[in-house]
Amino acid sequence: DAGVIQSPRHEVTEMGQEVTLRCKPISGHNSLFWYRQTMMRGLELLIYFNNNVPIDDSGMPEDRFSAKMPNASFSTLKIQPSEPRDSAVYFCASSLGGGRDKDSPLHFGNGTRLTVT
């Protein structure tokens, strides 16, 4: 049973470049979440989708960040242009929940470690 799949596992890029992170949620899950993890800030929710529709993007740090979910099996998080302070581990997670469901756990991918030099 495949879990949440993220690619790439590691990304090193120079400041100003565009970065695209990819996520394939677990089949049948209808909610998808993008988190960012840093030592300073811990886990931060950036955006989440329910049935492919963005529900809340208030965690997206600024206009340089954008996320899409064109279908139920794929999502991207894009940073353009990237900056050194964007260096972090980015996690994608999916769940069966959404709406008023509070019991469904999140299933996390192994993350993409982004380094912007």
Add this chain to the structure above:
Amino acid sequence: GNSVTQMEGPVTLSEEAFLTINCTYTATGYPSLFWYVQYPGEGLQLLLKATKADDKGSNKGFEATYRKETTSFHLEKGSVQVSDSAVYFCALSSTDSWGKLQFGAGTQVVVTP
């Protein structure tokens, strides 16, 4: 709003010692509570959960009881092993959170042989 507070780490203990990680929460209504574990270089994995007051979640020797009167969900394990070294996150989800999880800051646990 919802919030989760857990004890700061790192917590360092010897193999076979008893582990407790405190977690308290603030939430409206009746949230569901979760413990996640993160091993180095990996994503978070669900360790256990409890969805209503007095429920006890358990998995891999870990236990936590949903205490509404003290708004707590402390994680315990009677005899830790070196392989339990990881970062542990307490989290909650409520009916008004659309499935979002509110995470605590995480507690690093280091178990030495």
